[in-house]
Amino acid sequence: MIVSQMSVNSKGEWEASSAKAHGLDADLALVFWSDTDETAVAAAVEALKTHCPRAILMGCSSGGVVSGRTFLENAMVATLVSFQETRLESTATRLKDHADIRDMCRHLAASLSHAGLTHVFVLSDGLVINGCALASGLAEFLPPGVGITGGLAADGERFERTAIMHGSVIFSGGVACVGFYGERLDIGEGSRGGWLPFGPERLITESHGNVLLELDGESALKLYERYLGKHAKNLPASGHLFPLYLCEAGGSNWVVRTILGLDRERGALFFGAEMPLGATVRLMRGNMDNLLDGARKAAELARRGDGDALAMLVSCVGRKMLLKQFVEEEIDAVARVLGPRTTLTGFYSYGEIGSDEAGTTCCLHNQTMTVTVLREQE
Known part of the structure; x- marks a missing residue:
């Protein structure tokens, strides 16, 4: 597994933000942005498609972006991932094209091949979609044992409009999913709050x-x-x-x-x-110490060995509001647990999707740090 990160500079151009930059062989590009004009986002996505033509592009608007150990606002970051043995599929749809959320979940699940599917990462509109119904619907129609994690897109503290990106299409009122296939992919997840x-x-x-x-x-x-x-x-x-x-x-x-x-x-x-x-x-209510402890526990649950790995962090806008200038402390708390060979990406959300505390049922969380770790076994 090779992971690298890029960000959009003040000129609207992509530039590498990690030493091992790559792109042409990337299988996945996860893109998160905060306080960025949608026209600028669309232009950056088109440029990214040229840089990594083979990659599945997926992402969303947010209340802040995680890039390595850094928290960013007014930014757009892409995390590029190349797998050795893992295969990917993706799908997306809008709620308005279906009778209800359950029907939408049935369509999403049917759009992904089920043979060999081990995990689905999902990004959803944060204001239009009922996240609880989305989590339960995907769990109903995906094969038993398939992990489901992800989160609801955000719009900072404005609560006006959230957006999802799939391929080169940016839209509201819908959901995008990427499925991971293969026996060599080791996946861990953890979700904890601290409130x-x-x-x-x-x-x-x-x-x-x-x-x-x-x-x-x-x-x-x-x-x-x-x-x-x-x-x-x-x-x-x-x-x-x-x-x-x-x-x-x-x-x-x-x-x-x-x-x-x-x-x-x-x-x-x-x-x-x-x-x-x-x-x-x-x-x-919460305090900083409790929230940081929750972030550490989520990382401990998700940690998978010491090899190269990708960690997808979905934390809540409410945690950012409470932590304020110390928001990077919770990102650093996760990073210290996962170790230097794990690259962190993610965003601050209006809701997090993952297993309940018992690890048995997929559900919507609020106010948690939810961590998904992907590592290919050697």
């Missing part, structure tokens, strides 16, 4: 799908505004600092959910997944 619940448990007393209206009979928006205080004026972005810890009625598995939007007239809060009626929730 802590506080305050009383509350019951969801009115909700519709991913729209939360009432907690314990009180307006959910008003309750949030009371807890957030001076931060309330910056909703929905500030809601990432106070996610919800949720457990469905009759269940025992707790998940983290984050606000993606709101409607003040309706008093409604919009999340990236269902907010089931009767579920129990608690507010959460």
Whole structure:
């Protein structure tokens, strides 16, 4: 496996950002950008196609880009990967072309060959697609035992429009997937948060799908505004600092959910997944030490030996907002665990996709560091 990285300079041109630059033989180009005009992104993608004509090109907009041990904003980075034995396939589609998300997942799964498929990395629109339904739908239609990781594209702290790139096409309202095939590819994944619940448990007393209206009979928006205080004026972005810890009625598995939007007239809060009626929730908050510890644990779970490897990091915009100028600390925490022969790429997201803490079910996470490591066995 050979991994190299490139970035777009101030002139809009690609330049190598690692010593072992390559391109013509690259099989995969993962491209992430932050605060970059979409016209400029499109032009850069066309130039990248010339540099690595054989590669599957896939990427998304973000709340910040991971390149090696560095966190970048106002940037566009490509990570090029050449495999020795691993084969790749990719597919993409828009939700509007299907009856519903489940039908879209059926189409995506059917578009990838199933023989020899070991893992699927997925990138999704972060505002239009229900990430929880996407994760469960892919798990339903892909063969048993196939790993699924990825994340939801972001738009910084604006929450206006997110974009996916597949080939030379940049689009919203859809999903792109790349499938990995072969017995020599060793894949590890880990996902951990570090946020802590506080305050009383509350019951969801009115909700519709991913729209939360009432907690314990009180307006959910008003309750949030009371807890957030001076931060309330910056909703929905500030809601990432106070996610919800949720457990469905009759269940025992707790998940983290984050606000993606709101409607003040309706008093409604919009999340990236269902907010089931009767579920129990608690507010959460974090601190830097807990979040860094979560990043380390995610890396420990994903680590695969000492050989050359690629690590795809998907961390939440909310973690970046809390860590602020120390955001590179969590990237460095992952890098120290994985070692110097692992190249890091990734982005800050509106949601992360990976296995639950038990490692049995693919689901949507919020506010986690999710790490996927790929290493070809020698």
